[in-house]
Amino acid sequence: MNIDRNLAPPPLLTLLAGLPILGCMVVMGLPAALVDSPFLSFRVFYTLAYLFWIIPLGAIHRWLWRRGANGWVTAAVLLPASYAMSVINAVIALEWLASPESRARADWTFVFGGLDGCWLALIAFSGLQGLVLHRAALRAEGERLRAAAAAARDAELRALRYQLQPHFLFNTLNAISALVNDERPRDATRMIARLGDFLRATLEDAPGHEHTVADEIALTAAYLDIEKARLGERLRVETYTAPGTLDARVPYLLLQPLVENAIRHGIAPRTVPGTVAIRFEHAGSELKVSVTNDVVEVTEGAGGVGLANIRARLEALYPDRHQLVTGIEDGRWTVRITMPWAPVETSIEAIA
Amino acid sequence: MIRVAVVDDEPLARSGVLARLRAEDDVTVVTECVDGHGMAALRKDRIDLAILDVQMPGMDGLEGLAAIPRDERPLAVLLTAHDSFAVRAFELEAVDYLLKPLDDERFAEAIERVRRKLGRDRRAPAVDRFGIRVGSRLSFVDVADVTWIEADGDYAALHANGQRHLLRESLHELSRKLDASRFLRVHRSAIVRVDQVVELSPRPNRDAVLRLRDGTTLRASRTYIDALLAALHRGS
Numbered sequence: 001m002n003i004d005r006n007l008a009p010p011p012l013l014t015l016l017a018g019l020p021i022l023g024c025m026v027v028m029g030l031p032a033a034l035v036d037s038p039f040l041s042f043r044v045f046y047t048l049a050y051l052f053w054i055i056p057l058g059a060i061h062r063w064l065w066r067r068g069a070n071g072w073v074t075a076a077v078l079l080p081a082s083y084a085m086s087v088i089n090a091v092i093a094l095e096w097l098a099s100p101e102s103r104a105r106a107d108w109t110f111v112f113g114g115l116d117g118c119w120l121a122l123i124a125f126s127g128l129q130g131l132v133l134h135r136a137a138l139r140a141e142g143e144r145l146r147a148a149a150a151a152a153r154d155a156e157l158r159a160l161r162y163q164l165q166p167h168f169l170f171n172t173l174n175a176i177s178a179l180v181n182d183e184r185p186r187d188a189t190r191m192i193a194r195l196g197d198f199l200r201a202t203l204e205d206a207p208g209h210e211h212t213v214a215d216e217i218a219l220t221a222a223y224l225d226i227e228k229a230r231l232g233e234r235l236r237v238e239t240y241t242a243p244g245t246l247d248a249r250v251p252y253l254l255l256q257p258l259v260e261n262a263i264r265h266g267i268a269p270r271t272v273p274g275t276v277a278i279r280f281e282h283a284g285s286e287l288k289v290s291v292t293n294d295v296v297e298v299t300e301g302a303g304g305v306g307l308a309n310i311r312a313r314l315e316a317l318y319p320d321r322h323q324l325v326t327g328i329e330d331g332r333w334t335v336r337i338t339m340p341w342a343p344v345e346t347s348i349e350a351i352a
Numbered sequence: 353m354i355r356v357a358v359v360d361d362e363p364l365a366r367s368g369v370l371a372r373l374r375a376e377d378d379v380t381v382v383t384e385c386v387d388g389h390g391m392a393a394l395r396k397d398r399i400d401l402a403i404l405d406v407q408m409p410g411m412d413g414l415e416g417l418a419a420i421p422r423d424e425r426p427l428a429v430l431l432t433a434h435d436s437f438a439v440r441a442f443e444l445e446a447v448d449y450l451l452k453p454l455d456d457e458r459f460a461e462a463i464e465r466v467r468r469k470l471g472r473d474r475r476a477p478a479v480d481r482f483g484i485r486v487g488s489r490l491s492f493v494d495v496a497d498v499t500w501i502e503a504d505g506d507y508a509a510l511h512a513n514g515q516r517h518l519l520r521e522s523l524h525e526l527s528r529k530l531d532a533s534r535f536l537r538v539h540r541s542a543i544v545r546v547d548q549v550v551e552l553s554p555r556p557n558r559d560a561v562l563r564l565r566d567g568t569t570l571r572a573s574r575t576y577i578d579a580l581l582a583a584l585h586r587g588s
Contacts, residue, residue, distance in 0.1 A: 194455075196452065196453040218561055246569070
């Protein structure tokens with residue numbers, strides 16, 4: 001994985017990583033404090049020295065991190081640096097804290113070997129800070145991946161949405177041109193007006209990938225007006241919603257491809273009027289949508305682009321929480337969709 | 353005669369309006385203007401109604417309308433491609449505003465509204481039943497049984513007692529024959545009986561979706577909403 005090292009956490013946060021070690025040092029100093037040992041001043045000094053040294057040590061560490069240094073390089077720099085800090089501690093302790101007799105007893109081994117007081121603590125601090133830096137980078141990377149996945153899903157849904165429009169638009173223009181050729185100006189102007197309404201509804205709305213059942217019904221009605229202008233009284237539409245379902249969430253343009261299929265394969269080939277029935281029902285934690293239509297003869301119908309489009313969008317929006325089945329029921333072609341029930345909160349005052 | 357001025361910068365758009373006005377026998381076109389300046393010169397002693405485009409180069413339709421002193425302003429029907437002018441249109445007391453491309457029925461209805469405003473209403477007395485012809489047989493549907501009516505091509509479909517009856521009449525003509533306190537136009541393509549409405553769900557663009565007692569769900573467009581809400585509140 002490619003880690004972005006510019007996304008390091010703020011320095012103060014990484015210094016907080018030094019707190020557990022400070023705690024350890026306080027615990028180690030407690031026995032000396034209780035018996036009032038001469039070592040107490042050493043303990044206090046080492047603790048303060050530790051607090052002082054973690055600032056430059058932490059800064060060096062973060063600088064190495066940002067420059068992209070690997071673990072070996074970091075260790076090769078930080079170990080001697082912290083060793084040097086410990087040696088300076090020992091020199092200071094010897095010069096100012098030690099009693100004259102212990103100073104007389106001390107030799108170079110105290111300066112270069114008696115380093116347990118601080119060196120280990122500084123090494124442990126570097127280790128902890130390294131963990132903090134790494135974890136922050138991992139989290140940032142995770143967020144970046146999630147954002148990328150969401151953007152990809154968004155792009156996919158958008159593409160699927162736009163896939164629906166153009167062929168419908170051209171079909172309608174073709175129908176209008178036929179009406180003009182046929183010298184049916186009233187029907188032509190009616191259809192142009194409906195097309196205007198539909199375009200206004202789809203172009204001016206800029207919703208997300210979902211909206212309410214009420215919005216979807218209004219949008220579908222604008223589309224159906226065009227089909228009605230084309231098919232006249234041959235097309236009948238019944239729209240039923242169960243109480244409360246108008247505020248449920250559904251994918252944008254869920255119905256249009258289904259209704260278009262129903263009309264093209266079911267109603268248009270007929271010579272007598274046919275009905276497309278749209279139903280929204282609520283069952284437990286699910287919203288049930290069905291679109292049924294009369295058919296010329298009872299055969300298994302084809303899915304087409306529209307159905308594939310809806311499947312892809314449902315999968316992107318509600319992975320593993322939806323169902324889409326098609327088939328003949330009671331002599332009518334039926335598409336049934338089940339999806340999670342998600343009502344939109346609306347205020348009662350909205351119409352007052 | 354209703355004296356009309358047609359104001360639009362596009363000749364084709366003007367001729368579209370003129371063609372539709374020819375269908376109205378009590379309307380005469382007095383003048384045509386091409387911008388807001390021409391509009392601003394109109395006064396109601398000479399013009400009863402201005403049918404004007406909102407977006408025009410130079411001075412637009414709304415500016416032209418606003419430039420006329422309020423008590424000298426003729427009635428106005430606005431034409432627009434976008435419906436974002438509704439509030440301003442309301443402030444200027446426009447009788448109606450129509451969206452382009454124009455719809456013939458909707459246009460005729462705007463003229464009807466103008467007639468009512470001018471006190472030249474041609475409303476027929478309310479009928480209490482409809483004769484339905486199926487082949488050579490004639491049957492009758494009581495208006496009291498009708499729950500809603502939808503436009504169906506050149507026909508109107510009456511929904512009564514769970515059945516659908518076709519009547520060769522436009523919704524526009526039909527709405528003039530119905531008791532206006534019980535039946536309301538809610539959309540270009542639908543009339544509902546007010547007591548059948550059980551749910552009204554407003555949409556962000558000021559349209560709404562209605563649910564009737566039997567679960568039938570239909571659109572109501574914003575131009576009819578105010579009258580519908582008033583009727584619903586009256587009923588409750």
